[in-house]
Each structure stands twice: as structure tokens, then as C-alpha cells.
Amino acid sequence: MVIGGAVLDGGRLLAARRSAPPELAGRWELPGGKLEPGETPEEALVRELREELGVEVRPIARIPGEWQLKPGYVLRVWTAHLLAGDPQPLEDHDALRWLTPSQVDEVDWLAEDRPAVTEAMRMLR
Structure with a gap:
């Protein structure tokens, strides 16, 4: 299992740009x-971030929800x-951005993250 964090602060969501592997960079x-x-998933999130x-x-x-990344x-x-x-x-990662709800579509999100990003943005509104 992979744990992702929709980090929220001051009405913004943190986005991270992949530097590897090449197909995701x-x-x-x-x-x-x-x-x-x-x-636990919560412990993994704290450690990973x-x-x-x-x-x-x-x-x-x-x-x-949950989203298939690759087999397993x-x-x-x-x-x-x-x-x-x-x-x-x-x-x-090679870059980070704090995004407001009006800026969320300015970056090229991985398809698997998009549904969670949409839900996180709903929470900010």
C-alpha cells in the first residue's frame, strides 16, 4: 500500500513534482x-513526509477511495x-507548490492522485 498526504495549510494544498522514475518525472x-x-497508515504518512x-x-x-498505481x-x-x-x-521531488482551490489545475497531476486532490479541494472551500 502507498500512503499519500493531502497536506493542508492556510487554505492551500501542497503539491510535489516527481523527479523519478523517468515515466513520472x-x-x-x-x-x-x-x-x-x-x-499504521497514519504512522507511515508522518514518517514519509x-x-x-x-x-x-x-x-x-x-x-x-483507493487507486491502483501498479500491480501490488x-x-x-x-x-x-x-x-x-x-x-x-x-x-x-524537484519542486513543491502550495495551491489554492483556484490554482489546483495549474499543475499536471498524476491521474491516480486527481480524485483525492478534487476531494481535498472540496474540503478547502
Whole structure:
């Protein structure tokens, strides 16, 4: 399972641009990563966002639905509030953007992330 974070702060959603693998590079996603053995999804989200972005978050609620990424990997997304840190693209990303609801379509989202992004934007309105 892959856990994604719809990080919300000040009426904005954090988007991360992939730097790898080549077929995903340049596309935008909700940051996150793989669930490790023994972790809850919420623990995985906190760990992944600390590793990838250097921030501390508090998971809030799971966005309904799950999306097939590739065989054996399903994406589930949680909303999260930024608690501490200034997000930096430390791993797997080369750019970050905070997007308001009116800006959300300015980036080329990965198709699997789009339904969760739409739901997160509904929560911001």
C-alpha cells in the first residue's frame, strides 16, 4: 500500500513534482510513500513526509477511495495538517507548490492522485 498526504495549510494544498522514475518525472502528486511492515497508515504518512519533505504533520482523515498505481500497489490518501517545518523537496521531488482551490489545475497531476486532490479541494472551500 502507498500512503499519500493531502497536506493542508492556510487554505492551500501542497503539491510535489516527481523527479523519478523517468515515466513520472515532471508530473505532480500528493507526497507520501510505501507503508512499512508494522506501521499504521497514519504512522507511515508522518514518517514519509518527514523523510521526503522535512516536515511534521498530523494526519486528520482518510479521503474515501483507493487507486491502483501498479500491480501490488494501491494508493490511499489522508488529509494532514502541517505542524512544523518548511517543506523542501528532499527525496523523489524537484519542486513543491502550495495551491489554492483556484490554482489546483495549474499543475499536471498524476491521474491516480486527481480524485483525492478534487476531494481535498472540496474540503478547502
